[in-house]
Amino acid sequence: MPSVWNWQLGRSMDYVYSESRPEKQVSAVFDINKCIACQTCTMACKTTWTSGKGQEYMFWNSVETKPWGSYPMGWDVKLLESLGPASWDYATDPPRYSGKTIFEKVPDGERVLGFLPEEMDYAYPNRGEDETSGNIEDTPYHLSVPQAIWTFYLARICMHCTYPACLAACPRKAIYKRKEDGIVLIDQERCRGYRECVRACPYKRTFYNHTTRVSEKCIFCFPAVEQGIWPRCMRNCIGKIRIVGYIHPPAESDPRNPIDFLVHEKGLALPLYPQYGLEPNIYYVPPIHSDATFNRQMFGPRADAAVRTYRRIREGLEPELRAVLLLCVSTDKILGRFELIDDPVQGETAVGYDTQGVEVVRVPFVEPVVERPFHDAALDVYRHNIS
Amino acid sequence: MEPSGRNVLGIVIAAAVLLTTAQVLGLIPGVVGAGTELVATRLAGELPVTDPTSASWVGAAPLEVPLSGQTSVTPSNPVPSIDALEVRALVNATHFALRIAWDDETKDNRTTEVGEFRDAVAFQVAPPSQLPNLCMGAAGARMHIMQWKADWQADIEEGFWDLQDAFPNFWVDYYPYAIGEPPYTVPDAFPENASVYLVGYEVGNPFSQPLKVSPVEDAVADGFYTIATQPNQSALGRGVWDAGRWSVVISRLRDTGDPMDTPIAHGDIVAFAVWDGASGDVGARKSVSTWLTLSLGSGFEAQDPVLRLAAMTAVALVAAVALVLVWRRMKKPRGGSGGT
Numbered sequence: 001m002p003s004v005w006n007w008q009l010g011r012s013m014d015y016v017y018s019e020s021r022p023e024k025q026v027s028a029v030f031d032i033n034k035c036i037a038c039q040t041c042t043m044a045c046k047t048t049w050t051s052g053k054g055q056e057y058m059f060w061n062s063v064e065t066k067p068w069g070s071y072p073m074g075w076d077v078k079l080l081e082s083l084g085p086a087s088w089d090y091a092t093d094p095p096r097y098s099g100k101t102i103f104e105k106v107p108d109g110e111r112v113l114g115f116l117p118e119e120m121d122y123a124y125p126n127r128g129e130d131e132t133s134g135n136i137e138d139t140p141y142h143l144s145v146p147q148a149i150w151t152f153y154l155a156r157i158c159m160h161c162t163y164p165a166c167l168a169a170c171p172r173k174a175i176y177k178r179k180e181d182g183i184v185l186i187d188q189e190r191c192r193g194y195r196e197c198v199r200a201c202p203y204k205r206t207f208y209n210h211t212t213r214v215s216e217k218c219i220f221c222f223p224a225v226e227q228g229i230w231p232r233c234m235r236n237c238i239g240k241i242r243i244v245g246y247i248h249p250p251a252e253s254d255p256r257n258p259i260d261f262l263v264h265e266k267g268l269a270l271p272l273y274p275q276y277g278l279e280p281n282i283y284y285v286p287p288i289h290s291d292a293t294f295n296r297q298m299f300g301p302r303a304d305a306a307v308r309t310y311r312r313i314r315e316g317l318e319p320e321l322r323a324v325l326l327l328c329v330s331t332d333k334i335l336g337r338f339e340l341i342d343d344p345v346q347g348e349t350a351v352g353y354d355t356q357g358v359e360v361v362r363v364p365f366v367e368p369v370v371e372r373p374f375h376d377a378a379l380d381v382y383r384h385n386i387s
Numbered sequence: 388m389e390p391s392g393r394n395v396l397g398i399v400i401a402a403a404v405l406l407t408t409a410q411v412l413g414l415i416p417g418v419v420g421a422g423t424e425l426v427a428t429r430l431a432g433e434l435p436v437t438d439p440t441s442a443s444w445v446g447a448a449p450l451e452v453p454l455s456g457q458t459s460v461t462p463s464n465p466v467p468s469i470d471a472l473e474v475r476a477l478v479n480a481t482h483f484a485l486r487i488a489w490d491d492e493t494k495d496n497r498t499t500e501v502g503e504f505r506d507a508v509a510f511q512v513a514p515p516s517q518l519p520n521l522c523m524g525a526a527g528a529r530m531h532i533m534q535w536k537a538d539w540q541a542d543i544e545e546g547f548w549d550l551q552d553a554f555p556n557f558w559v560d561y562y563p564y565a566i567g568e569p570p571y572t573v574p575d576a577f578p579e580n581a582s583v584y585l586v587g588y589e590v591g592n593p594f595s596q597p598l599k600v601s602p603v604e605d606a607v608a609d610g611f612y613t614i615a616t617q618p619n620q621s622a623l624g625r626g627v628w629d630a631g632r633w634s635v636v637i638s639r640l641r642d643t644g645d646p647m648d649t650p651i652a653h654g655d656i657v658a659f660a661v662w663d664g665a666s667g668d669v670g671a672r673k674s675v676s677t678w679l680t681l682s683l684g685s686g687f688e689a690q691d692p693v694l695r696l697a698a699m700t701a702v703a704l705v706a707a708v709a710l711v712l713v714w715r716r717m718k719k720p721r722g723g724s725g726g727t
Contacts, residue, residue, distance in 0.1 A: 051563055052584025053550060053571060109463035116667075119500045171462065171671045173612045188586045192614075193594050194670035196462065198501065208501045210550050211573060212587030212595035 001103075004163060007250050008274040008300070010096035014103045015277075016111055016168035025162070025182035026220055027247035027259045028234060029269040030155055031285040031325070033310065034241040037063045037129070037153040041233035041242075045157075048232045049219070054211025057122045060218040061233040063155045067294060068128025072121035075204040076273070080297075082113060086275040088301040095301040101277025102165060102202055112165045112200040152287035155241065157233060158205040158218035159272070159280030160184050166217070169200030181246075182281065183220045191215055202276045228354055230332045240329035246336070246355070247281060256337045258324045258352075259283075266321055268309050270299040285310060322365065323350035331361040425450050425657060426682040427476035427483065434477050434484040437625040439634035444486050447475035452659055454674040460611055467674035468663035472508075478683050483651040484638035485510055487659065494628040495664025496537035499553040504664035506628075509534035510637050511608075512681070515654040531649035532606045532614060533622040535635050537664070540602035540626055547597035549573060573597045602626070603637055607647050619645045641687070653683040 003012045004019040045061040062071045070076055083105060088095040102113040132151045160177075164184050167175040174190035175197060177183070186197070186206065191214040197206040198215060206217040221231035229235070234242040245259035253264035262269040262283065269283035286295045288307045295303035312318045313325070323340040327350035336355035343349040346364035354360045372386050428447040435441030452472040456464040473488045487508050495506045511532045542548060550557055551570035558569065564581035565571045574597055577585055587595030593604065593616045603622040608614040621643045626635035642650040649655065659676040662668035 051561075052586075053559075053562055053565075053573060053577070054585070056550070056557070056559060109458070109461055109465055111461045116502060119502055122501070169462075171460065171612065172614075188595075189590050189592050191587070191592065191594075192670065193498065195501065196670065209587065209595075210499050210553065211597075212585055212592070213498050214587040214592055214595055216586065 006101075006163065006277060006279050008097075008271050008279050009101070009277065010092060010094055013101050013163075013277050015163050016103070020177075021162060021249065022177060022179050022182035024180065024246045025248075025281055026160060026225060027245055027263075027281045027283065028157075029243040029245075029259060029262050029283045029285065029328075031241045031243075032152050032154065032287045033285060033289075034239045035063065035153040035155055036239050037065065038238050039063055040236050040238045041155060044232040044236035045218075048221075050216075052211075054209040055207075055216070057210075058207045058216070059125055060205070060207070060216075061155070061157045062125055063153050064125075064127075065129045065131060066152050066154050066290070066298075068131045069154075070127065071125040072117040072204050073124050073127060074121065075117065075202075078115055079113070079202050079276070080273075082115070083275070086297070086300075090301065097275055099275055101275065102200075103163070103168065103277050112169045114165065114169070114200040114202065116195060116199040117204060150287070150290040152290050154284075155233075156203065156205070156272075157231075157282060158184065158220070159203055159278065159282045160218075160220055161281060162279035163277065165200040165202060165276075165278055166197035166206050169196040170194075171196060178222075181220075181222070181225060183222050183225070184217070185219060185222075186215055186217055188212075188214060188216070202273065202278065203280070225334070228334050230334065235332045237329075243324070243328035244334055245328070246334070247283075254337075256339070258328050258335050258338050261320070261324055261338070266309055266318070267302055268306050268321060270302055270306055272298060274300045319348065319365075323348075326350050326363050326365065327352045327361060330363045333360045335360070423450065423452075423677075423679050424682045425474060425476055425679045427478040427684075429684065430477050430479045432479070434479055434482045434638060435636065436482060436484050436623045436638035437636055439486050439488075439625065439627050439636045443477060444475050447477050447486070450474045450476075450679075452676045452679065454659075454661065454676055457660070457671055457673045457675050460671055462671050464668065464672045464674065468666035468668050469661045469674045472659055472661060472676065474659065476681070478641070478651075478687060481640060482638060483641045483683075484636055486634060486636050487661075488632060488634040489661060490631060491628070491633050491663055491665075492631050493663075493665040494537070494633075496541040496628075497548055497553070498538045499548055499550070504667055504669045505662065506537040506633060506664045507534055507662040508626075508633070508635050508637070509660045510657060511660075512649045512651060512655050512657045514649060514652075515656055515680070528609070529649075530608045531647070532608055533603050533624075533637050533639065534606065535603045535624045535626055535637055537602075537626060537628075537633075539599050539604070542597065543599050543602060547573065549597070605639075605648070617645070617647050619643075619647070621645060621648060651681070651683075653681065653687045655681040657681050 001014040002018040004015045006013050041061050042059055042063060050058045050060060064071050087099045089098045105113050132149045160183055167177060167184060172190055172192055174187045176185060193214045195208050195215060198208055206215050208215050224231060230244045234244050243258060247259045247263060248254060250264045253260040255261055255265050269285050271280050272284055284299060286299045286303045286306050288310050292304055313321050320340050324338055327338055328335060331352060333354050335352040337353040339351045341349050341351055348365040350363045351359060352361040369387055374386055375382055426448055430443060435443050452474050454467045454469055454471055456467045458465055469489050475486045477484045491506060497503045498505050509532055511530050513530055562571055563584055565576045567576040582589050601620060601623055603624040605617045605620045605622040606614050607617055622639045624637040626633055656678045658678050660673045662673050
């Protein structure tokens with residue numbers, strides 16, 4: 001089996017095919033701390049791509065409440081149990097994964113360690129919604145700081161992995177990763193409905209269509225991406241938790257590229273279950289109020305550092321991070337570069353450029369505020385809002 | 388002329404050359420290194436091309452075909468889900484038919500739910516000159532594959548098994564552009580723009596078509612990963628599951644005229660694969676036979692007219708040369724042994 005380099009693990013690993021990175025790789029960062037589980041992303045996707053017959057149960061985008069929620073039920077804990085505890089070598093920087101990936105702990109005769117969900121596993125997309133990890137404590141205000149109880153919302157789409165398990169498992173070679181942007185697609189003409197991809201994907205982001213009897217998955221809204229526009233789930237995000245862009249491998253990291261800056265330069269955004277070995281390309285700013293051990297299980301050994309970095313933003317110590325987090329949620333254009341400038345009028349201002357280098361968005365750190373008098377003399381009316 | 392040792396040797400060599408040439412060219416039955424022979428019984432009348440219960444099958448000799456797990460590629464199936472098949476073959480002037488029977492406790496003819504896999508059986512055939520891989524052939528060694536599928540047959544005989552059948556309490560209030568009322572049957576309720584949301588159906592994937600013609604898919608393969616449904620479908624068949632046993636007929640015109648089809652001729656090599664849906668068999672997870680040689684008897688040799696003409700010319704030339712050589716040797720005076 002070929003050996004490929006997985007930077008998220010800090011080592012080479014086995015994979016079914018040789019390393020073949022795309023010319024560009026789409027990516028996104030989800031800030032978990034801002035997600036309110038409104039499911040607007042879910043519905044944006046649902047109404048666009050999965051409202052056909054046979055797709056009723058499908059959510060290419062879903063939001064589950066952690067720690068209890070999961071869609072399909074138990075997608076994460078089932079595989080974590082068969083893979084075993086993740087072990088990282090902290091002597092190296094960044095830490096090196098010393099356990100086995102799902103391509104390395106493979107049962108005889110298989111290509112990937114996986115499992116096929118049961119039909120009813122898909123029946124509880126809202127299971128555990130808004131349930132916390134423990135009982136409310138007996139305090140006067142049912143609160144303590146820091147919180148003894150915690151919960152957070154985990155929005156998930158296909159990770160458009162560098163080493164997709166779905167692609168590796170398909171005996172038909174019906175799944176391909178686009179050279180131009182790294183989007184992973186299932187060829188709807190070639191698929192024969194074997195469901196090897198459903199079995200293999202550790203994130204369970206390929207779905208079997210009940211009516212067409214072939215498998216389908218998130219397409220990262222490639223018709224929009226081809227025009228430099230964000231996917232539907234990202235554009236419609238009410239909480240503005242999502243940032244879309246292109247990511248480079250760490251050795252080619254561009255410090256002015258928003259995604260590279262968040263992932264490689266600052267280590268703020270982390271992959272979900274990196275120990276699986278897929279080098280997933282959706283990154284998460286981990287929740288700062290959840291259990292640190294749980295964070296490390298989900299986001300790997302750099303979760304604690306990411307939480308510390310996020311807190312530094314709030315303390316005003318990370319102006320460039322603040323610039324990126326402000327800027328990238330103020331446009332639906334895919335940005336290739338950002339700048340933090342000192343505008344003579346507006347002060348600290350973040351400026352974003354598209355992948356062609358054209359400025360498409362400009363956001364001041366502090367929005368200008370104009371105060372108007374309570375009474376409008378010209379109209380002889382009183383204002384409800386004066387700012 | 389008196390027979391001598393040298394004359395006899397010449398005749399034997401000539402005969403051997405003639406026989407070998409004819410065998411290589413497929414003009415007379417030869418011993419192909421494929422092990423067991425599947426002998427078809429000739430029938431004067433019509434073949435039971437879709438009837439596994441026909442009395443005609445009684446006259447066909449049964450052949451027990453042992454199966455092993457598919458282990459050439461991953462995902463593999465190290466332990467076969469089905470141990471053996473019983474195969475009978477019938478042939479007449481125009482058609483060829485197989486009845487394949489095997490024990491299977493469960494009838495798995497639905498593929499609507501994520502955990503449902505079909506029972507199926509496939510028959511692959513190739514000309515004898517090839518030595519392709521057992522599964523799917525290889526580049527330059529095209530394999531003609533006919534696969535009967537239990538769910539395709541159920542769709543044809545009972546109507547397309549859709550969401551409302553698998554989930555009777557299912558309800559939906561809206562599909563974009565669909566016409567009519569719930570449960571919105573496919574494909575009638577999904578014309579024009581509505582069908583865009585049935586992507587596999589819209590792009591013509593044979594597995595996504597609710598209306599099927601034959602339960603047997605006519606396919607070709609040039610190696611692993613390459614199996615493709617043929618544009619022209621010419622295979623027929625039907626299966627019956629009774630008391631824990633499938634009996635499935637797969638049949639076809641011997642020579643369809645379709646360049647993608649292997650003409651079924653004496654000496655062809657054939658192999659079988661079977662899938663047990665209840666065991667999770669699908670795709671490469673299957674039980675397979677070894678190669679068998681197909682025996683149809685004389686009169687059913689390969690019918691390629693160009694090959695046949697070339698072969699007959701070659702045999703005639705070889706025979707003529709051999710005869711001339713033998714004749715000249717017999718006419719040649721024997722020096723030193725005669726005299727007056």
